[in-house]
Amino acid sequence: MRKLVFPFLLMCISINAQNPSAKEIIEKVDKNMSADSRVFTSKMIIHNPRNTRTVESKSWSIGEKKSYTEYLSPAREQGTKMLKLEDQLWIFSPSTDRIIQISGHMLRQSVMGSDLSYEDMMEDPHLLNHYSGKVDGEEKIAERNCWVISLTANTPEVAYQVQKVWVDKDRFIPLKKELYAKSGLLLKKLELSDVLQIQGRWFPKKMLFKDVLKEGDGTEFDIQDIEFNVKIPDYIFSKASLKK
Amino acid sequence: MIRFLLKGILRDKQRSLLPVVIVIIGVFLTVALFCWLNGVLNDSIELNARFNAGHVKIMTAAYAKNVDQLPNDLALTGVDTLLIRLKKEFPEMTWAERIHFGGLIDAPDNKGETRAQGPAMGFGIDLLSGDRSETERFNLEKSLRRGRLPLHHGEILMSDDFSRKLKVNPGDTVTLIGSTMNGSMTMYNYTVCGTIVFGTGPMDQGSVIADLEDIRNALDMNNAAGEIVGYLADNYYDEKKIGQFVTRFAGLYPASKDEYAPVVVTLRQQNSLGQMIDQIKGLGGFAVFIFVLSMSLVLWNAGLLGGLRRYPEFGLRLAIGEDYSHIYSSMLYESVLIGIIGSIIGTSIGLLASLYMQHHGLDLSSMMKNATILMPTVFHTRITPTAFYIGFIPGLFSTVIGTALSGIGIYKRKTAQLFKELEA
Numbered sequence: 001m002r003k004l005v006f007p008f009l010l011m012c013i014s015i016n017a018q019n020p021s022a023k024e025i026i027e028k029v030d031k032n033m034s035a036d037s038r039v040f041t042s043k044m045i046i047h048n049p050r051n052t053r054t055v056e057s058k059s060w061s062i063g064e065k066k067s068y069t070e071y072l073s074p075a076r077e078q079g080t081k082m083l084k085l086e087d088q089l090w091i092f093s094p095s096t097d098r099i100i101q102i103s104g105h106m107l108r109q110s111v112m113g114s115d116l117s118y119e120d121m122m123e124d125p126h127l128l129n130h131y132s133g134k135v136d137g138e139e140k141i142a143e144r145n146c147w148v149i150s151l152t153a154n155t156p157e158v159a160y161q162v163q164k165v166w167v168d169k170d171r172f173i174p175l176k177k178e179l180y181a182k183s184g185l186l187l188k189k190l191e192l193s194d195v196l197q198i199q200g201r202w203f204p205k206k207m208l209f210k211d212v213l214k215e216g217d218g219t220e221f222d223i224q225d226i227e228f229n230v231k232i233p234d235y236i237f238s239k240a241s242l243k244k
Numbered sequence: 245m246i247r248f249l250l251k252g253i254l255r256d257k258q259r260s261l262l263p264v265v266i267v268i269i270g271v272f273l274t275v276a277l278f279c280w281l282n283g284v285l286n287d288s289i290e291l292n293a294r295f296n297a298g299h300v301k302i303m304t305a306a307y308a309k310n311v312d313q314l315p316n317d318l319a320l321t322g323v324d325t326l327l328i329r330l331k332k333e334f335p336e337m338t339w340a341e342r343i344h345f346g347g348l349i350d351a352p353d354n355k356g357e358t359r360a361q362g363p364a365m366g367f368g369i370d371l372l373s374g375d376r377s378e379t380e381r382f383n384l385e386k387s388l389r390r391g392r393l394p395l396h397h398g399e400i401l402m403s404d405d406f407s408r409k410l411k412v413n414p415g416d417t418v419t420l421i422g423s424t425m426n427g428s429m430t431m432y433n434y435t436v437c438g439t440i441v442f443g444t445g446p447m448d449q450g451s452v453i454a455d456l457e458d459i460r461n462a463l464d465m466n467n468a469a470g471e472i473v474g475y476l477a478d479n480y481y482d483e484k485k486i487g488q489f490v491t492r493f494a495g496l497y498p499a500s501k502d503e504y505a506p507v508v509v510t511l512r513q514q515n516s517l518g519q520m521i522d523q524i525k526g527l528g529g530f531a532v533f534i535f536v537l538s539m540s541l542v543l544w545n546a547g548l549l550g551g552l553r554r555y556p557e558f559g560l561r562l563a564i565g566e567d568y569s570h571i572y573s574s575m576l577y578e579s580v581l582i583g584i585i586g587s588i589i590g591t592s593i594g595l596l597a598s599l600y601m602q603h604h605g606l607d608l609s610s611m612m613k614n615a616t617i618l619m620p621t622v623f624h625t626r627i628t629p630t631a632f633y634i635g636f637i638p639g640l641f642s643t644v645i646g647t648a649l650s651g652i653g654i655y656k657r658k659t660a661q662l663f664k665e666l667e668a
Binding site: 046048050051053076077091093095096097098099100101109110111112113114 | 424
């Protein structure tokens with residue numbers, strides 16, 4: 001009997017080692033995707049039903065709470081700046097020389113007519129802080145083996161109460177996401193690609209957002225360049241910097 | 245005989261005055277009520293047509309499907325070319341481009357921070373091209389409460405209630421926060437040049453009006469418009485003419501799968517206006533029918549009373565040898581004359597009173613302060629061809645029928661008893 005128990009326990013331990021828990025996977029995803037701070041420039045290619053527009057911006061963020069974005073092009077949007085502190089957002093429009101504050105559900109509105117909301121664009125949430133998950137299985141996405149994980153929000157504040165995430169088994173990067181409302185309604189789909197190693201971490205340079213409640217072919221979000229854990233001066237995250 | 249009867253009516257006031265007066269009153273009331281109901285219906289239709297629906301409205305198919313949401317991302321593009329074609333193909337109509345939009349009006353304090361903010365329903369209409377059609381359709385000059393109409397780009401009119409709510413005065417700057425045609429948030433500064441009172445609850449609660457080009461700039465809608473509204477030349481909604489227009493439009497722009505292709509929607513097809521028109525017409529027709537019926541009964545009764553009142557006279561005439569049928573026919577002719585005289589006078593007075601009301605109207609704004617639907621506050625009558633003859637139904641026919649019924653009694657009189665009756 002003893003001869004049988006030992007190999008069985010060994011087998012269990014080994015299976016467990018091969019199949020990390022959802023928490024472990026999310027932790028590794030957060031290590032890749034989130035940072036204490038980051039600065040990046042991006043190009044948003046918005047495929048509306050009638051036209052395609054490209055919007056370029058530069059963003060600075062510290063953790064989940066502070067974020068600042070300045071639009072670089074097109075001419076109509078150039079100089080528009082957005083500051084998000086906690087759950088409040090200030091937008092500066094150079095043509096009016098006004099700063100307008102928006103908050104609450106307005107933060108879930110589309111940015112520049114894209115498939116991204118202000119929250120999508122400006123937040124860098126650690127999944128582990130907001131969700132608990134379970135591994136549903138394994139699937140192949142773009143020829144890569146992935147864990148399929150269901151995430152359920154621990155707090156009612158998050159925009160997407162349920163997420164289904166396909167995480168690359170080797171690089172611990174989400175390659176696909178489905179974002180749901182509490183009712184179970186699918187809100188958005190996300191495809192992440194062009195995964196590169198940047199500052200010792202894997203990071204997807206391209207993201208294709210598709211708001212399924214909106215017409216059009218989605219919005220490509222291309223990171224042009226990104227730096228993690230850089231020191232960002234405090235004045236950036238002040239209302240005074242909006243008018244500079 | 246007619247001349248003889250006419251002289252009798254004119255000379256014997258005791259015999260004719262009361263029936264004629266009753267017919268005049270009845271016919272006057274019938275004509276006036278008919279014109280009033282017509283006017284109320286027409287005012288309601290025209291108000292909706294002027295502010296919103298037009299007699300027809302051209303939109304993209306996709307915009308038309310979601311018109312309640314003011315989806316300017318689905319607006320018509322290449323509007324200049326479309327307008328040229330519409331003006332060429334339908335010269336009998338006048339056309340106006342409009343952008344109907346929703347947004348927030350934000351009033352800043354002296355530091356530029358938000359002091360007050362409120363949701364606004366806005367119209368971008370042609371105010372500065374020199375064509376005054378839209379200014380007149382929106383009745384802006386008469387609606388102006390403070391300040392003046394826009395004379396320069398960057399100026400905006402606000403409903404007076406809204407401006408007072410936001411504590412904004414002419415000369416102040418406000419920011420429109422809205423959504424561009426591409427869905428981006430947009431902010432655009434305007435100077436409030438004047439405030440207006442439309443006299444309709446929903447419009448007065450939070451409306452802003454600016455020149456079309458300014459709104460195009462704000463909403464990034466270059467050469468685009470949410471709607472092109474069309475009006476028949478005489479500004480009177482004529483369903484037959486509109487039906488002909490729709491057929492011709494369908495020939496020029498056949499049904500297409502392209503959701504951005506222009507489609508036409510008539511006034512009837514918008515905002516349940518067709519249902520409203522039918523209901524008002526039905527109710528109006530029913531009210532007129534009941535009124536005509538009741539007036540007919542009154543005048544019939546007057547005819548009966550007239551016949552009975554003259555009972556001794558007919559007995560005397562029979563006694564001196566006049567024929568039954570001659571008396572009966574003379575009674576009928578007489579009632580026809582009374583009916584015609586009363587109807588002509590009653591219709592004339594009714595039409596004159598209606599004409600006055602058609603021009604001046606009746607202001608009921610104090611009773612409609614809290615109205616939440618788009619209804620006129622000054623009601624006018626409207627004279628239509630029917631108004632010229634509708635009064636003759638109770639005025640002539642009922643009087644004659646009443647007389648005819650009462651006159652049947654003549655045939656029951658027995659000549660042998662006539663002198664006894666007279667002695668009595």
